[in-house]
Amino acid sequence: MLSVLLASASLCAAAYRGVPTPAHQFVPASTHRTCGRCVACAQAEARPTAPPGPPPFTTGYEAVKEQPFDGWFADAAATSPAPSSPMLAPLRAAAAAALPTIYFPGRKDEPFRRCDLSSLQASRLVPSVAKDASAAAALAVCSDADSAGMRLVLVDGVCSQALSDLSALPEGVSVSSLNTTSGAALDGALAALQGPLPESGANTAAAMNTLLGVYGFAALNQASLADVCVINVPKGVTIERPLHVVLLSSGGVAAAPMQAPGTEGAAPVLPASHPNLLVSLAEGASLKLAQHYFACDAQAPYLCNGVTRVQLGRSATLQHSYVQEQGRMSIHFDSVLVDVGAGASYSSTMLQSGGRIARTNHLVELTGEKASSNLRALSMAAEAQLVDVHSKVVHVSGECTSQQEQRNVVAGRSRVVWKGAVVVPRGSDNTNAKQLCRTLLLSDDARVDVQPTLEIDTDEVECTHGATISDLDDEMVFYLQARGLSRPDARALLLSGWVRDALALVPSESVKQRAVARAAKVGADYDKEVRRSGLSSI
Amino acid sequence: MAAADAPPLLVVSGLRATVADTPILKGVDLIVRRGEVHAIMGPNGSGKSTLSKVLVGHPSYEVTGGCARYRNDEDLLELEPEERAQQGIFLAFQYPVEIPGVSNNDFLRLAVNKRRGALGLDEYDPLEFLGVLSEKMEMVSMSPDFLGRDVNSGFSGGEKKRNEILQMALLEPELAILDETDSGLDIDALKTVAAGVNACRSEKNAMILITHYQRLLDYVKPDFVHIMYQGRIVRSGGPELALELEAEGYAFLGITKEQQPALS
Ligand SMILES: Nc1ncnc2c1ncn2[C@@H]1O[C@H](COP(=O)(O)OP(=O)(O)OP(=O)(O)O)[C@@H](O)[C@H]1O
Ligand SMILES: [Mg+2]
Numbered sequence: 001m002l003s004v005l006l007a008s009a010s011l012c013a014a015a016y017r018g019v020p021t022p023a024h025q026f027v028p029a030s031t032h033r034t035c036g037r038c039v040a041c042a043q044a045e046a047r048p049t050a051p052p053g054p055p056p057f058t059t060g061y062e063a064v065k066e067q068p069f070d071g072w073f074a075d076a077a078a079t080s081p082a083p084s085s086p087m088l089a090p091l092r093a094a095a096a097a098a099l100p101t102i103y104f105p106g107r108k109d110e111p112f113r114r115c116d117l118s119s120l121q122a123s124r125l126v127p128s129v130a131k132d133a134s135a136a137a138a139l140a141v142c143s144d145a146d147s148a149g150m151r152l153v154l155v156d157g158v159c160s161q162a163l164s165d166l167s168a169l170p171e172g173v174s175v176s177s178l179n180t181t182s183g184a185a186l187d188g189a190l191a192a193l194q195g196p197l198p199e200s201g202a203n204t205a206a207a208m209n210t211l212l213g214v215y216g217f218a219a220l221n222q223a224s225l226a227d228v229c230v231i232n233v234p235k236g237v238t239i240e241r242p243l244h245v246v247l248l249s250s251g252g253v254a255a256a257p258m259q260a261p262g263t264e265g266a267a268p269v270l271p272a273s274h275p276n277l278l279v280s281l282a283e284g285a286s287l288k289l290a291q292h293y294f295a296c297d298a299q300a301p302y303l304c305n306g307v308t309r310v311q312l313g314r315s316a317t318l319q320h321s322y323v324q325e326q327g328r329m330s331i332h333f334d335s336v337l338v339d340v341g342a343g344a345s346y347s348s349t350m351l352q353s354g355g356r357i358a359r360t361n362h363l364v365e366l367t368g369e370k371a372s373s374n375l376r377a378l379s380m381a382a383e384a385q386l387v388d389v390h391s392k393v394v395h396v397s398g399e400c401t402s403q404q405e406q407r408n409v410v411a412g413r414s415r416v417v418w419k420g421a422v423v424v425p426r427g428s429d430n431t432n433a434k435q436l437c438r439t440l441l442l443s444d445d446a447r448v449d450v451q452p453t454l455e456i457d458t459d460e461v462e463c464t465h466g467a468t469i470s471d472l473d474d475e476m477v478f479y480l481q482a483r484g485l486s487r488p489d490a491r492a493l494l495l496s497g498w499v500r501d502a503l504a505l506v507p508s509e510s511v512k513q514r515a516v517a518r519a520a521k522v523g524a525d526y527d528k529e530v531r532r533s534g535l536s537s538i
Numbered sequence: 539m540a541a542a543d544a545p546p547l548l549v550v551s552g553l554r555a556t557v558a559d560t561p562i563l564k565g566v567d568l569i570v571r572r573g574e575v576h577a578i579m580g581p582n583g584s585g586k587s588t589l590s591k592v593l594v595g596h597p598s599y600e601v602t603g604g605c606a607r608y609r610n611d612e613d614l615l616e617l618e619p620e621e622r623a624q625q626g627i628f629l630a631f632q633y634p635v636e637i638p639g640v641s642n643n644d645f646l647r648l649a650v651n652k653r654r655g656a657l658g659l660d661e662y663d664p665l666e667f668l669g670v671l672s673e674k675m676e677m678v679s680m681s682p683d684f685l686g687r688d689v690n691s692g693f694s695g696g697e698k699k700r701n702e703i704l705q706m707a708l709l710e711p712e713l714a715i716l717d718e719t720d721s722g723l724d725i726d727a728l729k730t731v732a733a734g735v736n737a738c739r740s741e742k743n744a745m746i747l748i749t750h751y752q753r754l755l756d757y758v759k760p761d762f763v764h765i766m767y768q769g770r771i772v773r774s775g776g777p778e779l780a781l782e783l784e785a786e787g788y789a790f791l792g793i794t795k796e797q798q799p800a801l802s
Contacts, residue, residue, distance in 0.1 A: 474597075475635050476635050476637050478596055478597065478619065478635075479631065479634070479635040479637070480637075480645075481595075481618070481619040481620045481623070482594050482595075482619055482620075482622075482623055482629055482631075483623055483645075483648075483649035483652070483705065483709075484620050484623035484624045484648075484649050484652030484653055484656070484709075485620055485648060485649070485652060486618070486620050487620075489620075489648075490620075493640055493645075493648070494637065494639075494640065496639075497637065497638065497639025497640035497688070498638070498639045499639075500639055501638060501639035
């Protein structure tokens with residue numbers, strides 16, 4: 001068995017275009033619990049540029065002390081408006097019952113070690129109040145014309161009939177609010193919503209050690225449900241055109257002051273919404289899903305706290321595009337929970353581009369034999385953003401295949417965190433797992449923490465992983481200069497090429513164009529910074 | 539050959555350069571006039587690629603002495619690499635760089651438009667450019683498939699070299715430096731590349747061919763042949779010098795047979 005691992009270890013030295021990859025020693029499976037011990041991971045982690053980047057923001061919230069059982073989650077849910085459907089009430093009540101036992105996770109909790117949410121903790125959540133005109137305007141900006149007929153729109157987590165257009169939806173396929181879902185689709189949805197949340201018991205007195213940090217925020221989501229979006233593709237149905245689900249955040253607050261008299265100077269108010277998405281593909285069904293978060297007001301502070309559940313029946317196929325373009329002052333928190341049945345295939349492209357703080361948990365469980373997953377992701381951060389992606393791929397069954405490629409573009413004073421776990425429990429034989437993380441660190445003030453983690457408890461596996469951190473390749477920049485492009489132009493072209501390549505499967509031209517344009521700007525800006533500092537040192 | 543009294547296109551004198559504090563060029567002298575083709579030969583490691591990289595401004599090399607003057611006595615070494623390119627200096631790389639994610643078509647159009655901008659000409663729009671491009675691609679026998687692919691990514695050695703010649707044909711440089719463009723080509727590809735080079739050759743421009751083989755010089759007849767050794771041009775002559783090398787090798791430099799590059 002050892003030989004299997006060692007033989008594949010050479011693949012770990014997955015260098016990005018001649019970038020120096022740390023020599024990657026593979027630790028034998030028996031001792032290889034987390035890859036914090038593995039040379040490549042240790043170096044990737046140790047690499048943070050000195051001095052460590054400043055925290056992404058300083059707002060004076062630092063004074064808030066970490067207090068277990070602070071009641072934050074219970075308070076946060078208490079302000080939620082009444083649900084749109086009586087069916088939601090028992091679901092909310094069940095989740096709410098657990099909230100008082102959950103404390104706000106701090107930096108001492110492993111999943112949040114590098115994700116400072118103290119500004120959120122110091123805020124008081126109030127319901128988001130949408131202004132419809134701004135939602136329509138935002139929709140016009142963020143969506144492509146070719147999504148017509150295949151577009152469901154949620155505003156602050158509530159399905160909007162006025163903005164949605166599902167006229168081209170094939171017969172039998174159900175895409176709607178829980179309110180208007182019926183029959184088997186409704187039964188399935190309720191069963192999924194009533195099921196236990198992943199990592200239940202974390203951040204409570206039970207002091208569970210978890211990897212993703214799903215529980216508290218997912219429970220808050222369910223305790224605050226205003227609506228649930230249910231997507232159901234019946235057995236054997238293949239939908240060719242991508243289905244767009246646009247999740248708009250208004251960031252609006254009610255006109256009347258929300259503060260009770262005498263509480264001026266108390267916690268700042270933050271409008272919050274809790275979208276909840278249920279995607280279920282029956283046996284042999286096939287769907288391309290484009291899930292897209294966007295802000296109505298790019299400058300508004302707000303919290304978007306989502307939960308997305310995906311269930312793939314036997315031999316179903318989902319191509320999942322997940323695009324996060326929240327407003328620049330917002331906090332995005334999301335847990336994407338995927339269950340891949342026997343022979344089913346889940347492939348995703350995740351773009352993290354917006355948000356002041358964006359934390360996404362991606363759990364993929366390969367529950368049936370011969371299930372497969374292919375996760376591609378790009379986290380692009382600049383200015384003072386914090387983008388944190390935690391993923392966990394669990395080979396629950398044997399004979400499964402998983403692939404993962406994470407790309408990070410880290411510029412400005414931003415911080416990018418990526419923790420990618422692959423778990424192969426005892427008995428999951430004939431597992432094949434590949435993982436790679438490539439980071440372009442473009443600024444001396446930026447910081448990246450990447451941590452690939454393999455937990456392998458079985459012998460019959462072939463697992464590889466690797467991580468590289470580098471700047472853009474100098475020889476490529478020079479080649480382009482030798483063809484007449486200035487350094488900023490060359491860097492912009494290289495970075496946009498890298499980004500375009502990562503987003504090849506996103507079915508929206510406008511998303512790709514915005515991402516590529518942002519990459520070009522980030523690439524070119526950085527060169528200006530270098531030159532400026534070069535000049536000032538003369 | 540252009541009139542001897544026309545100002546030279548390039549005058550290199552006493553050029554010295556180091557890489558990581560190691561001297562590589564130790565006083566190179568070279569005069570190139572419009573209409574001329576110069577071949578530079580010499581053993582491995584003698585500094586031929588270094589000279590070409592220095593002339594196009596690669597940042598790894600530090601110029602420590604001498605000068606290079608271009609056209610009307612402009613100081614070439616003062617220009618940024620992209621300015622040199624825009625002013626008509628072209629290097630066909632010995633090892634062309636792969637650039638994933640950037641399509642060859644977009645790259646070529648950007649490069650051509652930069653050059654046109656510097657010449658005060660209008661930029662080509664994508665459609666116009668396609669017309670120009672297909673003509674030049676035919677010249678180097680390249681299939682249009684290569685336009686959709688990423689720059690040099692997964693190209694074979696020979697395809698990369700053809701792509702370099704294609705760029706030369708599109709950019710219409712005044713001074714083209716070809717660093718071992720003939721190495722690694724099969725005989726048909728060599729003929730194609732040589733035909734491309736000959737098609738680009740004119741009274742208005744000049745070429746420097748860096749090569750190890752007489753083979754290329756059978757197809758592209760040089761006016762001058764120079765031999766570089768240990769960072770200097772140690773001998774210059776006409777085409778007959780290359781033939782002499784072919785027959786006798788670099789023995790006259792006092793180096794052993796093993797140190798010599800294989801001569802075809
Ligand atoms: N970037 C570099 N770093 C370190 N050494 C270098 C670098 N570039 C060139 N050199 C050294 O400079 C010397 C000259 O190299 P150069 O590539 O110019 O030779 P060349 O004449 O082109 O050889 P060849 O015929 O093999 O292509 C060699 O000893 C080489 O190792
Ligand atoms: Mg060379």
